[in-house]
Amino acid sequence: MSPIRRVWITRAEPGATRTAARLAAAGFEPVAAPLLAIRPIPQPEPDLDGIAALAFTSRNGVDAFAALSGDRALPVFTVGDATADAARAAGFASVRSAAGALDDLARLLSGAAPRGGVVLVPGALEPSGDLPALLSGHVEARALPIYEAVETGAAAPAAFDAVLIHSVRAARAVAALGPFAGQAAVAISDAAAAPLRQTAGLEIRVGARPVEAALVEALGKPAPRV
Numbered sequence: 001m002s003p004i005r006r007v008w009i010t011r012a013e014p015g016a017t018r019t020a021a022r023l024a025a026a027g028f029e030p031v032a033a034p035l036l037a038i039r040p041i042p043q044p045e046p047d048l049d050g051i052a053a054l055a056f057t058s059r060n061g062v063d064a065f066a067a068l069s070g071d072r073a074l075p076v077f078t079v080g081d082a083t084a085d086a087a088r089a090a091g092f093a094s095v096r097s098a099a100g101a102l103d104d105l106a107r108l109l110s111g112a113a114p115r116g117g118v119v120l121v122p123g124a125l126e127p128s129g130d131l132p133a134l135l136s137g138h139v140e141a142r143a144l145p146i147y148e149a150v151e152t153g154a155a156a157p158a159a160f161d162a163v164l165i166h167s168v169r170a171a172r173a174v175a176a177l178g179p180f181a182g183q184a185a186v187a188i189s190d191a192a193a194a195p196l197r198q199t200a201g202l203e204i205r206v207g208a209r210p211v212e213a214a215l216v217e218a219l220g221k222p223a224p225r226v
Helices: 015-025 058-069 079-091 100-112 129-136 168-177 190-196 210-220
Strands: 006-009 029-032 036-040 051-056 076-078 093-097 118-124 141-151 163-165 182-185 202-206
Touching: 006 015, 015 029, 015 210, 036 058, 036 168, 051 058, 051 079, 051 100, 058 079, 058 118, 076 079, 076 100, 079 093, 079 100, 100 129, 118 129, 129 141, 129 163, 141 202, 163 168, 163 190, 168 182, 168 190, 182 190, 190 202
Parallel strands: 006 029, 006 163, 051 076, 051 118, 076 093, 118 141, 163 182, 182 202
Antiparallel strands: 036 141
16 A cells, blocks of 8 residues: 555544644644544433442543533543543542553453442443443443434545544444545554454554554554655
């Protein structure tokens, strides 16, 4: 495949803007055309009685929970460092990051979660993984859907060399827009890459780690400007 220059960003805002800035700093030409939008699910303030800790699997979860509840006293566990940074910025004082994927967060919680209470997992209506199931038999956990990712109906850009895939939902949306000719899809995990495996014309790459920095690394050296 030819060297990559124009990179299609499919993730929802405000993440798309952050990704665009990262790509531009690395020498790529970002093309922001989000296929998903994040919408909070209206609901009362969560009842935190009996909750021992919070677990977040995304920055979107942190943002949505912070808008619902003013409680910042509970310890927080996050899947990665960016989500941990978002939790600290939201005012949580006790934050620990698993610095990895969902399995890493489950392992961290299994050893470090406070005992005698429930770990609340505020997140997406359709999460990419089931953290309470991973914790079954080790830590009592309960999911709380507080936002949903909805498709925007946007079309693929007229010209791009590669597309970044941050989630399974984004991968499904991209696959529905194929086939493609000679482009690459760089996914954050094997699970996120799976819906694209049968999409004609796409070269599939998976980041070495489930973080955005690894996605950018997998793009390789940017093609020179012409």
